[in-house]
Amino acid sequence: MPDTALEAVIGLEIHVQLSTRTKMFCGCELSFGDDPNVHTCPICLAHPGVLPVPNEEAIRYALKIGMALGCEIAPRSIFHRKNYFYPDNPKAYQISQYDIPICGAGKLGDIRITRAHLEEDAAKSIHLGDSGRIHGSGASLVDFNRGGTPLVEIVTEPDLRGAAEAAEWARLLRETVRQLGVSDVNMEEGSLRVDANVSVRPAGSTELGTKTELKNMNSFRFLQRGIEAELERQRELLGAGGTVEQETLHFDPASGELTSLRSKEEAHDYRYFPEPDLVAIAPTEALLAEARDSLPELPAARTARYEAELGLDEAQARLLAGDPEQAGYFEAVVAAVGEGAEPRVVANWVTGELTAALRASEDAERPEPGVLADLIGAVASKQVSHAGGKQVLAILVADRDADVAEVVEREGLAQMGGDDGELAGIVAAAIAGDPAAAEQIRSGNGKAIGAIVGAVMRETGGRADGGEVNRLIREQLGL
Amino acid sequence: MAVDAAGRGPPRIVPVIDREQVLHVARLSRLRLDDDEVETMAGELSGILEHVDRIRGLDLEGVEPTSHVVHLENVLRADVPWQSMPPAVALAAAPEPFDGAFRVPSPQADAD
Numbered sequence: 007m008p009d010t011a012l013e014a015v016i017g018l019e020i021h022v023q024l025s026t027r028t029k030m031f032c033g034c035e036l037s038f039g040d041d042p043n044v045h046t047c048p049i050c051l052a053h054p055g056v057l058p059v060p061n062e063e064a065i066r067y068a069l070k071i072g073m074a075l076g077c078e079i080a081p082r083s084i085f086h087r088k089n090y091f092y093p094d095n096p097k098a099y100q101i102s103q104y105d106i107p108i109c110g111a112g113k114l115g116d117i118r119i120t121r122a123h124l125e126e127d128a129a130k131s132i133h134l135g136d137s138g139r140i141h142g143s144g145a146s147l148v149d150f151n152r153g154g155t156p157l158v159e160i161v162t163e164p165d166l167r168g169a170a171e172a173a174e175w176a177r178l179l180r181e182t183v184r185q186l187g188v189s190d191v192n193m194e195e196g197s198l199r200v201d202a203n204v205s206v207r208p209a210g211s212t213e214l215g216t217k218t219e220l221k222n223m224n225s226f227r228f229l230q231r232g233i234e235a236e237l238e239r240q241r242e243l244l245g246a247g248g249t250v251e252q253e254t255l256h257f258d259p260a261s262g263e264l265t266s267l268r269s270k271e272e273a274h275d276y277r278y279f280p281e282p283d284l285v286a287i288a289p290t291e292a293l294l295a296e297a298r299d300s301l302p303e304l305p306a307a308r309t310a311r312y313e314a315e316l317g318l319d320e321a322q323a324r325l326l327a328g329d330p331e332q333a334g335y336f337e338a339v340v341a342a343v344g345e346g347a348e349p350r351v352v353a354n355w356v357t358g359e360l361t362a363a364l365r366a367s368e369d370a371e372r373p374e375p376g377v378l379a380d381l382i383g384a385v386a387s388k389q390v391s392h393a394g395g396k397q398v399l400a401i402l403v404a405d406r407d408a409d410v411a412e413v414v415e416r417e418g419l420a421q422m423g424g425d426d427g428e429l430a431g432i433v434a435a436a437i438a439g440d441p442a443a444a445e446q447i448r449s450g451n452g453k454a455i456g457a458i459v460g461a462v463m464r465e466t467g468g469r470a471d472g473g474e475v476n477r478l479i480r481e482q483l484g485l
Numbered sequence: 486m487a488v489d490a491a492g493r494g495p496p497r498i499v500p501v502i503d504r505e506q507v508l509h510v511a512r513l514s515r516l517r518l519d520d521d522e523v524e525t526m527a528g529e530l531s532g533i534l535e536h537v538d539r540i541r542g543l544d545l546e547g548v549e550p551t552s553h554v555v556h557l558e559n560v561l562r563a564d565v566p567w568q569s570m571p572p573a574v575a576l577a578a579a580p581e582p583f584d585g586a587f588r589v590p591s592p593q594a595d596a597d
Binding site (some may be wrong): 026027028032033034035041042043044045046047048051059060061062063064082084087089091093131132133134144145146147148149275277280283284285286287288290483 | 509510513515542543552553555557558559560561562563564565566567568569572575576581583584585586588589590591
């Protein structure tokens with residue numbers, strides 16, 4: 007039986023492929039989907055006697071990532087050789103960073119970042135036995151186009167306490183890196199790759215259990231499901247009195263199975279040593295200032311500002327902050343509305359009604375912020391009902407020149423007030439038309455009011471204010 | 486490790502690389518060594534460590550660790566693409582090219 011009292015302890019290792027024009031240590035162009043081996047040279051194929059030279063833009067991008075994650079930037083960092091034999095690695099070592107990475111400790115949200123370092127990507131290999139083209143041939147085909155692509159590897163502390171939390175945080179990280187403009191962060195194409203270190207321990211314990219490493223899950227959904235499957239496996243194993251072995255696992259989303267990849271003991275004997283072909287990186291003041299000045303307001307900061315200054319709830323703030331373009335529009339509408347409506351109400355219109363209206367037609371466009379502000383103000387001041395406002399919005403997204411007051415007038419959507427008795431008369435007629443519902447409301451069935459409200463709304467074409475209609479029904483029924 | 490005022494540790498035992506360690510590193514390096522070669526390697530590697538151990542005996546108080554003998558920093562390159570090699574040239578030295586790719590023995594087979 008799985009021991010559910012065991013707490014999940016999860017850390018992530020994220021590889022971000024940088025969207026520079028050229029590779030990390032040579033001028034071969036980056037590409038995706040080209041013919042094999044059209045972007046290679048003596049450096050990225052590891053011919054004898056060549057010298058790697060780091061790409062300055064990749065250093066800039068790494069600094070931006072480090073600053074966005076609140077990392078300490080190393081005044082001087084060096085590259086190391088990570089030695090291992092594999093056909094996707096022609097030098098038999100990967101140039102990476104070891105004890106002095108370019109970005110040290112930082113934090114994103116509540117999760118501590120251990121480090122973020124620069125390295126080069128491996129080539130892509132296709133195992134022929136798997137592809138079926140030459141069945142069982144026991145050979146692999148290697149394409150070095152990807153070999154040498156700049157990567158930033160981000161490592162977190164084991165601060166995550168569940169599969170859903172891990173996936174949620176990984177989404178925040180992706181959005182943050184995406185807004186920096188330094189990577190495509192596309193999990194399916196492999197420009198964002200997430201590995202998870204997973205272990206469990208008795209709740210309240212501060213010691214770490216034996217961890218396993220889940221490799222290369224290519225969507226957030228699979229990341230979450232893979233971690234869930236591994237937590238379940240470990241809890242079951244420990245619940246039955248067994249022990250967890252340190253190993254690398256592959257999660258197959260189709261079958262839900264976890265399979266062991268290779269022996270950890272050998273795989274981790276990398277014999278790191280300083281790369282003698284490269285000198286140290288010591289970011290100049292100019293380089294640091296340039297990276298710092300280019301940082302946009304990032305999702306975590308924007309979410310916090312919307313909560314604190316605009317009074318949005320967290321979910322709404324996060325939704326807006328995840329899309330800087332939409333967030334910019336939202337802020338423009340808030341500014342235009344002024345005292346006319348709460349920012350919270352504007353957020354509802356922008357993420358709710360407007361999004362739905364834009365989805366309704368391919369040609370639909372956002373109205374000017376001032377125009378949407380006029381509409382929200384008209385609804386807030388009860389000149390137009392909420393339902394009527396949605397009808398106006400449908401016209402605004404189809405016609406960029408439309409004016410709110412003019413549309414309201416033309417479509418006869420001005421809200422019916424209670425003063426002239428017109429609405430009260432329609433309410434009275436609706437009550438008279440459905441005596442059964444009226445009786446139910448009188449005897450305490452509050453839900454029955456919906457039938458009469460619906461009848462009033464039909465009769466008024468949505469021009470009546472729902473709250474006012476409710477009030478009138480209750481008043482006329484003597485409640 | 487306890488260190489005295491001059492930065493020296495306790496007297497060190499000369500490290501010896503034994504047979505097992507040679508075989509382990511040979512395996513990591515994909516080298517096949519015969520018995521004589523294992524003996525030779527054990528001796529030569531131990532000699533290198535002895536030399537490092539002599540350096541440890543020096544007074545290194547206030548000396549920064551060295552990662553490189555060249556006193557240069559930030560030797561960088563602008564992010565400008567150059568002309569890559571034609572694939573035929575890239576593959577010229579490959580013993581078994583296939584469909585524009587390098588064909589190699591399966592790494593899975595190697596792991597067994």
